Amino acid sequence: MPSFSKTISIRWADLDPNYHMRHSVYYDLGAQQRIEIIESLGLTLKLMQEQGFGPILFREECVFKKEILLSDTITLHARLAKCNEDASRWTVQHEFTSSDNKTCATLTLDGAWIDVRRRKLLSPIPQIVIDAFAAFPRTKNFMN
Numbered sequence: 001m002p003s004f005s006k007t008i009s010i011r012w013a014d015l016d017p018n019y020h021m022r023h024s025v026y027y028d029l030g031a032q033q034r035i036e037i038i039e040s041l042g043l044t045l046k047l048m049q050e051q052g053f054g055p056i057l058f059r060e061e062c063v064f065k066k067e068i069l070l071s072d073t074i075t076l077h078a079r080l081a082k083c084n085e086d087a088s089r090w091t092v093q094h095e096f097t098s099s100d101n102k103t104c105a106t107l108t109l110d111g112a113w114i115d116v117r118r119r120k121l122l123s124p125i126p127q128i129v130i131d132a133f134a135a136f137p138r139t140k141n142f143m144n
Contacts, residue, residue: 055112
């Protein structure tokens with residue numbers, strides 16, 4: 001199953017007082033990866049700003065399974081778990097895996113698109129969004 005993957009090294013600043021990765025870093029890494037992915041698919045921040053829309057999150061949840069320590073190298077995999085046909089609503093799943101391919105955490109979020117001028121959900125969805133999300137790798141149990 002393909003995914004957008006990114007290998008990361010853990011920084012000293014990513015740790016909490018227990019010397020493992022701080023919970024909020026998982027969310028920050030997921031957000032950064034999502035922006036890099038949609039940019040690579042042509043859905044740039046500049047384009048969204050010019051057209052007056054952007055992503056909005058309804059739910060973001062991380063399930064922690066294995067500690068991530070300073071010396072660890074982690075691969076972050078992103079896949080689309082759900083998506084409406086018009087890409088108006090979607091679920092992205094980030095899987096944090098260790099160098100021995102064990103799942104350390106799974107970050108799941110539900111989102112949509114907001115018209116930033118009207119402060120309402122975007123409708124209709126621009127074709128570039130539909131095309132970008134059509135190119136997004138899917139989870140094994142992807143749902144429309």
